[in-house]
Each structure stands twice: as structure tokens, then as C-alpha cells.
Amino acid sequence: MMLVNYIGAVLLLATGFYVMMTKENIIKIVIGMGIIDYGLNLIIVSIGFNEGGTAPIFTMSELKPGMYFVDPVPQALTLTSIVIGACVTAMALTLCIKLYEEYGTLNSSHIRRLRG
Amino acid sequence: MIQHFPILSIMVLFLGAFLVVLVGRSRIARTAVVSAAVLTSFALMVALIKPVMIDGQIISYWMGNWAPVSGYAIGIGIEVDALSLFFGLLVSLAVMLSGFYSFKYITQDDSPDLFFTLYLMLAGGVMGIVLSGDLFNIFVMLEVMTFAAVALTAFRSWNPNAREAAFKYLVVGSLGSTFVLLGTALVYGQCHTLNLAQISGLLSVNGINPTMTFAFALLFTGFGVKAFMTPFHPIAADAHAAAPSSVSVLISGVFTKTGVYGIIRVSYFLFKSMGMSSMQTGLVFIGCVSMFVCVTMALNQHDFKRLLAFHSISQIGYILTSLGLCSAIGIAGGLYHAINHTLFKGLLFLTAGAVLYATGTTKLEKLGGLARRMPQTAALFMVGAFSISGIPPFNGFVSKWMIYQAAYEKAAETGSIGYAFVTVIAVVTSVLTLASFVKVGQSVFFGELPVELENVKETPLSMRIPMWIMAALCLLTGVLPGLMQQYIINPAVRATLDYKGYIDAMMGEGYAAAHLADTVPLAEAKYTFAGAWDPAFWLVLFVIVLLGVTVAMMIGKSGRGAATAIADDKHDTFFGGEKNTFSQVGGGDLFWGFKYNFRRYLNVMGNAHSGVVNDYVTWGVIDLALIIVYCFIFM
């Protein structure tokens, strides 16, 4: 079960890299960065998953003998990583807006004043 | 009390950042807040020299008192050993000097409150990285640092290149963060903990399996992005050129050091891969490529700051090379070069900022003859150029000598021709560095003064003082290497090579002995110097040469030589402001022969630095793939 998640995460990462490497539209590059974030979040949460575990909350009335939790640490890490991913996207999109204003294009092969 | 110092020196920077937002437009309050923050941070770091560097104490500090339970580190730890403190001192020193410089420098831009907020965030993030003892926390602070650096790169709204540079920087930088986070996740999957000391212990018990090899490659490449090692260096050049100069100081002197610090922690401490000769070869190879490629790229530049940026990465190549040699003198040379790099590179960027402040441009073709108008800046530039080119008695000489010696000893020890070749590359790079600084000096400070720059004035005193301090430190660290080694470098070298104390301080006494039983130290933390290199002699020699030049100059001016040579523009060279009538080649084109002969190579490199962000990502991913393959084969 988890193997599918792991492999899916690796494939998501590879897709993100592919998008970032080949797509010339800078908005698509930002989308590629987003895909990479999802891959990362998926792999972190999957590392913490535990077959048959419940949400790690001590609600006294619902706990039954023999129950166990999934790993809460990766969930906390994922929360942090989601916020960081959102910040990356926000920052990159503001830069895209400005770049479009300045260059009149979203094509990354035309946004290349700095070279050589 | 003393155990609170590291966290306070981080938090004081962040608090300063938020207070700057709150005080808003009041200039005096802002200056006071920023000065207080950077001074307190530096003072707290200096106060730690005595216990950590001299007494050998290691400060471990658990956030919220969550000390390890049943041998597992449940909280986030801050740990300061000599290596962390070494980088902490470096960071806080550069932040302080550059911060004082920016008070005046930034008056040419709007919204200084935002500038100082981001500036302090960048500083706090870097401090957070080098003092942290937790892998995920390092990632978080890495992101704080990256965002602040990206925003500061885009800060100059009047610079049309700033947004482009920032976007490239953000894309490639987030690629590096991705690698670091993926590596962290895989390490958590293996060790079920995020504490550096515990990971180090558990990894040597469990051994290296394929997952950990993959994680190592990812972490190494991720920190390599932060250090701008070779396939990632174009973004560094863009960012340095677009950012305000005081931020360039931080990006080159401080930001890259976190990458170096991360590489040391990952390869020496976490995975202990530096014991393998294959990994040493790999790091030395990366360092040499960075060193050589960037110095040749620098020869071809026409922008002052962009040229300095390429030199910055070239010097990082020196540091990586000598760290890859994995002998005591190699590490000592690398760390010494790290501190020198921060000082002389900071000085050079600040002089570039002074030129930009006074003239409004950094194009080499548009500058010239500034030595007469800005004599102090010119002198400071000379100090920086001498230091970076490794001319005694300045500090670059000492560390470069140590690196040459380390490479040569490694060659003698292993009997491999490759390491001897490394020495050759290092020396050649040093020569090329000197060559390109001759070019910069000729085209910025000497030669003919353009008409537009007639009214240029020397920069204000508040900008010159930090530069003079840096220049003095350049000379001091060059003249007093014994003192530096005894109190700063050698403890850090010992901490790099013998990390059992670090693990014990973090996880409790005996943890290292239980987990690292059969690990032998990589090398003995002792070294001696070869050759006649007592810096005092060099200082005396330097003073004699300086006196000789002065005397010759005075004799020439006294008119005695007028009988044989008529005083005209032709004999007026090298003090700035002379006419270009008698020189066929302008300063910016000084090495036309070299450029012509190497035009194929330079064309290839110029095309590789295409400026398209997709290409940079592609080089990065290809580099990652190469490192993965290398690690899977040899590790």
C-alpha cells in the first residue's frame, strides 16, 4: 500500500523536475515547483503512515483497547512544509507578475538579459 | 546563563526584524534597533569564544527542556561546538559590518524599513542554520534565508535586472531546498529521528544502505546549491550583480558559508563518507571545477559586481577542494580560507558598492580613473585585490599556502598524480584571479577618467569605516596566523575531525561510545607548515617594497629625471586620471590575447550560461543525477 505512495511521490517529483526543465512558460515553472511540493508532502506523510492506525488525538470517548496512532511527527513536518510551499508559490507568482510587466512575456527563453 | 547565548543571538536578530516593521519610518529608531540587534548578536558570539574555543566546552541546549528520553531526541536541540561557533562568528561579524555600511548606502533606495527587515531575517536565518542541531530545523532556517535573499535580490526597483535575477534565484534555490527536504525525509524514514547527533550515531550502527546513499546524494547536492557549487553558479552571479552591495556581502560571505557548513556536517559528521577516498576525490573534483570554471568566466565579464560574484564562487571552490582533501591541514586551510573569503570578498563588494554609490554604474567600460577622486576606496580595493590574489602579507596568502601544501602532501601521501594536478590548478587559478583584478583595477580606478565622472566624490565616512575595519582584519589575519590558528581554526578542525564530544554533549555521556565504537578518526588534528612562510618577514618585505615605491615616486617627482624624460601624459600612468592616448587597449579589454586564444572554450561556457532558467534547472538535475550515480557506485 505504502509502496504505491512512495513510488507515486518519486514520480511526482520527477514530473515536477520535467516540467521545470522543459516548460518555457514561467507560470508553468511555478506549477512544476508546486508539483514537487506535493511529491515531498506525499512522501513525508507516507513515511509516517501506519497500517490500521488512527488519528493521533486523545479523544477519550473514542479510544478503544488495542488502538494505536499513526506517526504524528511527519504530520507536523508536513504542516510546516505545506506553508513553506505556499510561500514559495506566492513569492514566485509575485515575481512572475513583475516579470510580465517588465518583459511583456512569460516565455523564459526571452527573459534572459543576464547571461554569459 | 551561558547556554542561553546561542538562542538569544538568533532571536535578537529576528526580534530586531519585527521591531523594524513596527517602528516604521522613523530613521533614528530603525538605526538604533538594527545596530542593537547586530551588535548584541556579535557580542553574544564573542562571549562564547572563551568557553567553546579555548575551554573546549560544547553547549547543548534543548528547546523547551525536551531532553532525550530513552535515547531518543524528541525536541529540537541547539548545539554549539567549535565548528558551529566558527561559522557563527563569521556570520555575525559580516552581518555587523555590512549592516553599518548599509545605513548610508541604502539611502538611495526607497523603503529602507523593508530592507532592514529582510536583512535581519537573512542574518537570523543563517545564524539559525549554523547553530542548529536538528536536520529539519536546518531546512526551515534555510528557507527563511533563501526567501530573504530572494526578496533582497529583487529589492532595487530601479535595477531592471533585479526581478529576473530574483526569479532565477528562487527557482534554483527552491530546487536545492527540495533536495534537502527529500534527503531529510528519507533520513527520518531510516533513523526515526531528526537530531543530528543521534542520526550520526544511528547511521554508523545501521550502516549505509541504498536509501541512505540516495539521501546523502540529495543532501550533499542540496547544500551544494546553497554553496553555489559549479552547475549552480550562474544564479549566484545574477543575484550578486542585482542585489545591493551590502546584501552581496551577505550572499557571498555568509549565505555560501551555510552551504559549506552543511557539506561539512553531512559528509564529515552525519554520513562519515569523507573517510572513503572516492568521496574525497569527488569533492576535490567539484571544488576544482568550480574554481577553474568560475575564474575563467570572471575574466570575460564586463560588470564589476558580476565579476566579483564569479570570483566569489571560485574561492568557494578553493574551500571545497581543501575540505575534500580530508587532512588536518586541508580542513584548517579550508576554514581559514572561509574566514578570509568573507573578509576580502566583503571588502571588495563594499568597494564595488562605494563605486556604485558614487558613480551610479558598475560597468567596467563606463568607469575609470577613480583613484584620484576616491583615493581611500582605491586603496581599500587594492587591499582586497591583494588578499584575494594571495599576495603576502595579506590573509589570502596564508590560507592559499595551506591549501597548496595540503594538496601537495596529499599527492605525496597517496602517490596519485591527480592531487599534484590539483595543486597546479589551484596555483593557476590564483594567477588568473590576480590577472582579472589587474583588469578591474585598471578599468575602474586607473586609466582615463570619463567626463561624466568628473564630479564624483569620496563616499561618506560611515560607509568607509566598515571597509577600513575589514581591510584591517584582512591584514591582521594575514600577519597573525598563529593566533588565529590557536584560538579559532584549530578548535574547529578538532571539532570537525573528532565529533564524539558533539554526540555525547547532545545525547548524553556514553552514547557515542556505544554507537561509534569502531569508528576511527579520519585524520589526526595536527599539522605543521612547510617552507619559509613566517608572515612577519613578508610584512617587512611588503613595507620595504612600499617604501621603495614611494621613494621612487618622490624621486620621479622631484624633477631630477626631467633631464632625460619630458614629463608628459605618457609618464603619468598608474595613479589614475591619465589619458588613454598612449595605451592601445582599454582596461576592460586588457586580456584580449588570452580571450582570443581561448575563444572556443569561452564561447562554449558563454552558451552554457544561457540565462534561461530551464537550462539552469537542467544543469542542476543533471548534476544531481551524476552525484547519485557516483554515490551509488562508490559509496
Next chain:
Amino acid sequence: MKNTDNSDLIVKCLADKFLPLSLVLGLYVILHGNISPGGGFQGGVLVSSAVLLLYLAYGYKGAAATISGKILHKGEAFGAICYIVFAMLGIFYGFNFCRNVLFSRGEIGDIWSSGTIALMNYAVGLKVLTGVGFLLMLVIGLLAADPAEKAPDASEGGELK
């Protein structure tokens, strides 16, 4: 995008009804963050969605008349300072940074059962609701701006003349 100012009556009415709801829901999530799923971040984002509702109903001018970007920016810094101060309470109490003091009051499951965790939660809530609200204000300001006068809101937090 231009005609958002004279928007529909239905949208206005719905926004009037839903704005308090989203505020209450967001504040509930912030205030109960330490004992139920959610927390400062999620609740803060919920509250800051009020900015979007205002924008949908009344356009950028309506939103800017109600909410001051400058205050939001300062509020964010204030929230961050509060967070650091609550974290530093540990040092004042003789423990380490980030130490949870004032806990062990009340039963497990009460709001006050978790000491400074709750306070930090609220500080993060304040920080996120102001921060994300400010970000949204910036972006809708960009959407609403005429090509002639770009991003009038951007001067709110910065020091532009």
C-alpha cells in the same frame, strides 16, 4: 475584473451573511487549536478569507476602506513578536527557550489545559490572519489597479512618497 465595484446584489447579500460566519469559524478554529484538529495557521487563513469576501462584494475600494493594509502588516510583526515573547517566557521562568510554562492547569481537553501552547497558538493565529490578509490585499490591489496607477496598496506598508 474592472466591474467588480458595481457588483451584484445577491453577491453582496451573501457576503454580508457569510462574512460573520467565516470570521466566527476562523476564530473558533484558532481558539480551539490546541485541543481539536486545526490550529492557528488554518484558522488564520479562514479569517483572512474575509478579505476575499469583501473584495467579491464591494470591490477593492470597499475592502480597502474596511481594512488597512498598513495595520495588517504591523499586526503581523506584532504577532511574531508575541510568539517570540511567549517562547521566551520559558527563559524568564528559569527553563529553556520555547518551554511550555503555565501548563498543568485544568483537565485534559480544557482550553487552558495546555499553558503557553494555547498562547502561542493565538499568536500564530494573529500573525497568519494579518499576514495572509495583507498578502490578499496586495494581490487584489494589483487586480483592481488601473494600468495608469499601478498597485496603490503597495505603498501602504512601504515607505513610498
Next chain:
Amino acid sequence: MKRTLLVVALLIFMSAGIFSVTYMYKNIPITYDGSNTDVYELAHNPTDYDTSDADGVASIIVKENLDKTRATNNVTAIVFDFRGYDTLGESFILLTAITGALVVLRKSKKRGEGAAKNEEH
């Protein structure tokens, strides 16, 4: 040429990644083996619960959480207490990103003095 290199690099990344995660799935024990931590027992008797055979930070955190911090939501306890410092950093990131957006979006302005701008390359 570049295209080929790109595809090869991606294939290397994918194969190495899939190999690594498969190895991790097969040979490395999962992080927090639930059967070792009976949370029902723990919830009713938090102080005496035995964690000597811990298999990761998680089992200790779950136990210490109920014993010491008394927050019922483990994730919140980790986010704000055990790893509160990370959350601090996370909120710094948010503030940095927002300040960065403000810096990028602010109106562009001419340089104060010295008319020459940084020209095109």
C-alpha cells in the same frame, strides 16, 4: 544533446528514487510501530507507561505529550511544543515571503542620484 541528457538524468533520478523507496519499504521498519504503543492504556495511565522499547521519537512523544503537556492533539503538541521552534521558523518564513511580495510589488522608483541605471547586459 541537452534533451538526451535531460531524459537520462530524469531516468537516473527516477530509477534511483524508486529503488531507494522500495528498499525503504521492504527493509527499513516503519517509523512508529503502533502495536508497541497501546494508546488506550496510555490514555488512562500516562505516567507509568513504559517506553523503554521505543522505535522512534513518535512513541515517546505520544507518551510524553499526555504526561507533560496535556494537549490532546498530538500534532498540535508537536507543532507548538516539541517542535515549537520549527513553527517559529515557519511563521518567520510567512513574514519573509509577505515582506518579499511587498518589496517586489511596490511601485518602482528611480535611483536617488546618479542618473545612470544599471544597463542591459
